[in-house]
Amino acid sequence: MGRVSQAQAQENRQRVVATASRMFREKGTAVSVADLMKAAGLTHGGFYKQFASKEDLVDEAVAHAFDDPAAHSAAALEEHEAARRTLIEHYLSVWHRDHAGDGCPVSGFAADLGREPGQAARARHVYNNGVRNLAARLATGDDDGMAQFCTMVGALVLARATRGNPLSEELLQAARTALTESGTGQSEPQQCTD
Incomplete structure (x- = not known):
């Protein structure tokens, strides 16, 4: 499979943040990375190309929720x-x-x-x-x-x-x-x- 363009990578990142924001409010931050990525329609491995850690994603998801x-x-x-x-x-x-x-x-x-x-x-x-x-x-x-x-x-x-x-x-x-x-x-x- 080929590399994802920068635009597609940014779109994927935003999709993960939006999905995390919704799922964390609904189920708590204990939601697994695998479940989160599945809900976003992406692979588990793709998470680590986008985020340094789950804590970084929590930060972004909280900020997204208040900006939404x-x-x-x-x-x-x-x-x-x-x-x-x-x-x-x-x-x-x-x-x-x-x-x-x-x-x-x-x-x-x-x-x-x-x-x-x-x-x-x-x-x-x-x-x-x-x-x-x-x-x-x-x-x-x-x-x-x-x-x-x-x-x-x-x-x-x-x-x-x-x-x-x-x-x-x-x-x-x-x-x-x-x-x-x-x-x-x-x-x-x-x-x-x-």
Whole structure:
């Protein structure tokens, strides 16, 4: 078989990064190189022509996920409050729960980056900036949006963990209601009766 052109090699590399970005969000970074390359439609040996290590690919996959406009709601074109509500509704949807590979990189990579404290600085830097940028899209008045975003990510992660049980959709709905009812994501404290 002949050599691959530089253009084809670059296209293959981008395909691997895009596939890895989706698969890592969906299944975690423990996905094998062989499975990843198979999903990308390429040979296992081709990986090492493109990447120095799997860690390098993780870095690129995280960066790709945050650069991918499909990973975020396009609500920023609307007025801020309508955009905020659209983002919340999309983020806390059954579709987003069931399509982790095409969803938010914050929830998709959280567990793996949390388990891998030595993950390369580039992936952590991109991830940290992504968290701040997504939280800022929820900001209202004096609220920087961080607590609201934590609520969304937490609800989504819990909904994914309880998928198949009615509790899953209850979690999504509870978070949507809490974040949209008052318009700021801040509700009155409720007394615990337990």
